[in-house]
Amino acid sequence: MANPVLPSSGVLSPLGLDAVRLSPGFWGDRMALNREVTIAHCQEWEEKEGWIGNFRGERPRRGREFSDSEIYKLLEAMAWADHPALPALAEIVAQAQEGDGYLNTRWTGSRYTDFEWGHELYCYGHLIQAGVARLRTHGEDRLTEVAIRAADHVCRRFMDGTQTCGHPVIEMALVELYRATGTERYLEMARRFVERRGLPALGDIPFGRGYFQDDVPVRQAQVFRGHVVRALYLASGVVDVAVETGDQELLKAVESQWERTVARRTHLTGGMGSRHIDESYGDDYELPPDRAYNETCASIASVMLSHRLLLATGDVRYADLVERTLYNMLATGVALDGRSFFYANPLQVRVPAVPLNGVNHAAEGGLRSPWFDVSCCPNNIARTMASLPAYVAAAAGDGILVHHFTPSEIRHERLAVRVETGYPWTGSVSVRVLEDGEGRIGLRVPAWASDATLAHVPVSSPDAPLPDGPVIRPVGPGYAYVDGPWRAGDEIRLELPMRARWTYPDRRIDALRGSAAVERGPLVYCAESVADEPPLGDLTARVDPPVEHEVDGAVELEVAASLGAGANGGWPYGEAGAHGGGADVGLRLVPYHRWGNRGPATMRVWLPI
Amino acid sequence: MANPVLPSSGVLSPLGLDAVRLSPGFWGDRMALNREVTIAHCQEWEEKEGWIGNFRGERPRRGREFSDSEIYKLLEAMAWADHPALPALAEIVAQAQEGDGYLNTRWTGSRYTDFEWGHELYCYGHLIQAGVARLRTHGEDRLTEVAIRAADHVCRRFMDGTQTCGHPVIEMALVELYRATGTERYLEMARRFVERRGLPALGDIPFGRGYFQDDVPVRQAQVFRGHVVRALYLASGVVDVAVETGDQELLKAVESQWERTVARRTHLTGGMGSRHIDESYGDDYELPPDRAYNETCASIASVMLSHRLLLATGDVRYADLVERTLYNMLATGVALDGRSFFYANPLQVRVPAVPLNGVNHAAEGGLRSPWFDVSCCPNNIARTMASLPAYVAAAAGDGILVHHFTPSEIRHERLAVRVETGYPWTGSVSVRVLEDGEGRIGLRVPAWASDATLAHVPVSSPDAPLPDGPVIRPVGPGYAYVDGPWRAGDEIRLELPMRARWTYPDRRIDALRGSAAVERGPLVYCAESVADEPPLGDLTARVDPPVEHEVDGAVELEVAASLGAGANGGWPYGEAGAHGGGADVGLRLVPYHRWGNRGPATMRVWLPI
Structure with a gap:
């Protein structure tokens, strides 16, 4: 199953890239642009900046201490997109791996000397995510081999002890590798990383331990705090661990942190992060439009987390936040040209950009930048856009739930439907059944849609002519269901009020x-x-x-x-x-x-x- | 004249510590507390942190690259306070000076290799200010000798060329040393530092050149921007250069920058600086109460600048801002115990502090901190509190202008008066003439005081009995004057509306x-x-x-x-x-x-x- 998240249990099951295909439309166009333009754009810049050269052993090493991770995020994007540049890039990475699985171009020779800022486990996390993507879309190859060797190295080195990484992501990566391979030690390693955090596991830093969520154990935390991407990557991994270990208390803890964060620390766009200085959440209700940081990567992390909570609980509120975040943050993070990006996404800008030689590296004042010294956002956008179909719908038993309305085809067990819509510009959504089949079809009615209607239009046939017309019924926020069986040509029409x-x-x-x-x-x-x-x-x-x-x-x-x-x-x-x-x-x-x-x-x- | 600023021309002349004496009262109490508690507190911490040890050659060197300057600010405080600890501390500093006058515990051996962040000229600036304070309160000694040797070294090294320091302060220090010694090269050196800036003179940095005011030449700037302390220390030096060279255009440029900054970038408390990330001004009207940075040192720099503009122009609006800043920023920066401090001074705090072992190093949530890793604020408070009388009144010809109402005695030429008041708690101010004399007495009526009254109550005597009572007249914002001649016992009573x-x-x-x-x-x-x-x-x-x-x-x-x-x-x-x-x-x-x-x-x- 070509899917970034594949829990072994949960109220809903994901539908991946093999089950959902996007057609031209709001998201299909962006996904195509990503494959055709953004992925190559990222690779060009990573070559130009020397971050790929680091793996070839070119010296002096260039880029920040976490620059390896950008190549891994790009590899993940390539894996989802089945991009032809993947094998060669993976081979370059493979050459840099040491005999025992260690792999980091910055810290080779001084391994694990800085857990607070070193980002070594963070880099592995992204490498493993790329490996999982490749396993699920292609099967074993050089990239998956490298990722598994790195994961095995991590388990050997860190299974015992009290250490973890200043930047989470390894947790969810290891759980997914467990799901993809069945190797239980990956899950156990992830569980230990989660439980160690906040004991505390790291040294103190000027920003305070809350910056990397090492202030209190995750079970005791009340709200997401500190560096937003760290907080949400961690929470995603915690959900993964909770689901796989059946730890309801742990899951509830994250749900409750999500609730308070959404109610008090989230901008209208779904963006999170009020402060520039440490890229962090503010206090409750500290939501300045002008200085909103709202890092593009934080919005991606928010989608990753809410998607996991949606699958685990089936609660539609998580899908509502994903929609808000996709349309107002992910789509904002990249320009219509596919090659320039916002890093921060404030809700008010008082001064227009003054570009230097046509380029605006600060990505403020209405001009995105082609690249950044810390260039997580472009690569994160690339991997998310490439795996977007995985967020569109989910399965519930033999039925499907359509969460996001964009031209697409969705297949699951005995259901095959085509979604047609001009959403978000129009509120008319048509779901047409492509083949005779069975299974309940559910459509998400967003929280803002207070007078939506649903019509079930069975295909007309000689032996079952249409009655006086389709039955139209009002539907409220949540899910609106229509049960099968289905005949090819049956249609469901959802009308959302687009005032x-x-x-x-x-x-x-x-x-x-x-x-x-x-x-x-x-x-x-x-x-x-x-x-x-x-x-x-x-x-x-x-x-x-x-x-x-x-x-x-x-x-x-x-x-x-x-x-x-x-x-x-x-x-x-x-x-x-x-x-x-x-x-x-x-x-x-x-x-x-x-x-x-x-x-x-x-x-x-x-x-x- | 015991005065931190002694321009050779200007509409007003300063009255220093020899002309103005504070009695017990709002500011007199704080000045005494500063002398008795804060100065020793700072010295203890600088010893404990090893910053004084750096001058003794103790290794490894401790503290930030600019920690020398803290000792110099403290020496300046000791000079104004005539503190007995000064000579011994100055001797420790003197031992570290190199043969050619170079003096810096961080960069010795790698002199002048980092103008953007090295702070070498910044440190000299504070050393020279300490030396000037000592010259004016005591006369030549070891400290003044060290300061002059450093200034001579700076002139030799930097008179030609294009270099300057990432952190201004050397400019105003050199002008004051010129004023104190008459040595013209100090003025010329200051002038060149001012004119070099913005050409640009420094390398670019991630915050942008505006951070250290190297984005445009000072004559062309429209507003204060970037790091607030840097901006205001620079502007103070620019005013000093403008006044001594008779450069009206330069003075007007700063006045106009001040106007826009006060109208659009200043908090109600007089605090300046909206952003934490680079301790900088925000855009126009970006004045968030909760994230207001309002560094204590920035408010001190603001007082230094407005005081200079007041002396140069006689425009009372500068004194109004000084008053606002003294009562709401300087007095806020230090606790009533004299040994704990705020670094940032926001106008809204949503979360109470959670101190660690009784200490709150972040100085947030209602608890000041005894010290900081970057501890400019305590020392800056110490030197400002110690020289506070210099801001209370000024001379205009043979008359005086009383700018700030606090129990005090003021003497100038043939005028000697005692000010008695419960201000700022009450609005009654009594100015009683102590000796027969002459000269106009002016009292500042603050901008907020819309129905103030002034009474002139001549002392009664057998040959000039009081008429039906003192004449009370309404006075508006600005200066209210009463002309002499004076007899001992004459009184002026100002009543400010304290609603x-x-x-x-x-x-x-x-x-x-x-x-x-x-x-x-x-x-x-x-x-x-x-x-x-x-x-x-x-x-x-x-x-x-x-x-x-x-x-x-x-x-x-x-x-x-x-x-x-x-x-x-x-x-x-x-x-x-x-x-x-x-x-x-x-x-x-x-x-x-x-x-x-x-x-x-x-x-x-x-x-x-």
Whole structure:
């Protein structure tokens, strides 16, 4: 099964790349762009930066201490995409592996001397994930061999003792390798890494132990905290361990941490991480739009975690967060050209970028960057886009649940359906049965869809003519089911209400007080102002129903706003003053994931009202 | 003249420690505490941390690359305080100076190999400032000799070329040494350092050249940006160079940068610096209360700059900002015990501190720390508190201007007065003439004081009995003057309106929308909640006149508020909901500078209304 996550038990079972095929459409197009452009783009940069050369023994070694992991993430992307460049790249990596399985271009000769920052186990984690992807899409080869040797080395070296890595990811990688091979020591090693953490297992650092989740044991933690990618990679591994060992207490602990984090530490886009200084969560309700860090990789980690929780519990809320995060974070992280990226994804930008020789390495102010010194995000996007079908639907017994609506074909046991939709631009979803079959079909009705309807349209036939018309019934958020048996040509039509809506923040979110945002379907919208004209700092929006415009196949919106902030004296605090009336303008809102494709610009999701 | 800043020209002339003496009172008490407790506390820690040992040649060298400067700041504090520990400490420093005047415990042997981060010229700057303080309070000795040799070394090494230091301070130090000695090459060296900057003079760094103000020449900059302490130390040196060379264009450039910075990048407390990651200014109107960095040292640098601009221009707005900054930042940076400090000074704290073994090294959550790995703030407080009288008043011809009201005696030419006041708790200020004399007396009426009155009460005498009573006249913000001649016993009484007032933010400050703060006189107030009980995240304040309470000689306030944030679903964004009504409480507000003296606590200056 070509699937990044394959639990041996759980309420739902995943459907992988062999069961779900994307057709041209919102995600199918992006997946194709990823395969055709982004993967090669990443490889070119990794060659140019010398990070691949490190494996060839080129000296001086180049890149950060974790740069090996970028090649592994790329190899994972290549594995899911069945990309022809994989074997040669894997061979280069293989040459650098030492006799006992050790493999790291930075620390060879000074192994395991810095668990806090060394990232050796982190690099193995990504290598093993690449190996698992290859095993499941192709079968054994040089890459899987290297990954298994590394995993065996890790088990030998770390099964006993108290050590772990400053950056989690090895945990979920080892569980998946156990699932792929049946070798139990990988699961046991992962379990030990999880249980060691927080005892504590690592030295203290200036950011504090919470940075790498070594402040309290994972069972006792109340909320995700510290470095977001670390926190969510760890939690993903914890879910994997909990599921495979049947540890309900451990699973519940993560569910409860997820709940508080989503309720108090998550931005409207699904982005997580409020602080730049340590790429970390803020305190509860510390959700500044302008300084939101919202690392692209953190959103990928969030999808990985919620997907695991969805499979384990069948609770649709996890799929809702995955949808929000895919449309508003993953799709935002990469430009429409497939070769430039955001690293941080704030919800407000006050100053347009000033690129240097056309390149904007900071990836701020409306211009993505082709690469970064720490270039986790492009490679992480590449591997996620390449494995995207695995998130679209899941199996429940002999039935299927369609979680994300995008043109696709889904097959499972005696069910084969084609999904057709213009989602997220339209709310009409057609699920057509391709072959006679059986099994319940469930469609996720998103939490925002309060007046959705479902129609079951059996194929007409001479012996069973249609009655007065299909039965249309209202369906609420959650899953809407239709039971089989099925005849080829049967259709289910889901109609989701695609009205733009104003959304307000919980009043405890201090940074958003007095503002509202516009959403439409799963999409968060933003005002984008090329060269800050009109100036977004001066606007006040009117909360009227937004007007829709179709632009390049996408839906843009327009709201009424006044511009003009009144006079500013020399000191910006004083008596309550009258607002300068200001000119009325029609303010154009674009889907957040489409911002930053028109040159240096300012942007804001939350509009003062 | 015992004065940290002695310009050779300017609208006002400074009055130093020999002209102004503080008596017991708000600032006099703090100055005494500084001399008796803080200075020794700093020396103990610098000994314990090995930073003094570095000068003795103890190895391995300890502390950060700029730790020498802490000893110099402390020596400056000792010089102003005429502290008996100075000579011995200066002797230790002197032993480490090399034959050609070079002196740095970190870079000896690898001189001037890292201008971006090496801090060598920065360290000299503080050494020279200490030397100038000693020259002006005591005369030549070992410390002044070391400082002058270092300055001569700098002039020899850097007069030609394009180099400068990643951290400014040498500029203002050299100008002051020129002022103290008359040696013109020090001024010329300072001028060249100023003019080199931004050409650029330094290499690029990940934070960008704006971090150390090397992005554009100082004459072309529009606003202060980058690392705040660097920006303001540089600007102070620029003013000094402009004043001594008569460069009006240069002075105007800084004035205009100050204006935009104060109007758009300054917190209500006078604090500057919105970002933690690089201790920098944010963009215009990026003023988050919770993540405000507002380094204590930045506020000291702000006072240094505004004081220079005040002397150069006589514009009272600079004194207004100094007052705001002294009462709400300098007084906040050190606890009432004189031995614990805040490094960052946010305007909102959501989580009470969890100290480790009684110490809270992060200095967050309502607990100051006795020391820091980067311990600029304690030493900077020490030298500023020790030279505080220099900021209290200034001379204009044969007259004086009293800028800050605190019990004190001020003498200048034929004027000698005693100031008596309970300010900032009361608004009554009495200035009593001590000896017959002449000269205009001006009192600053702060910008917030809209209905102040001034009474001139001549001493009664047999030949000039008082008429029906003193004449009381209204005075507005700015200076209120009374002309001489004076007889001993004459009195001026200024009455400032000390009503608590609600203050609102400019609506472009996104992070403060929908909130208001309470000020009274020069003091910003905050809600402080020990152990977060009541929970400050849930409150809504009512904008009614606050009720005053006297507590330990200070004025605390009480406002009506409701507590209760309503139900929070699993997702904090949605339709506009009714606020949970919540219980009514009386919310106690304390002066911001007094918060964090009662144990772990939450705090907020800006109250949702």
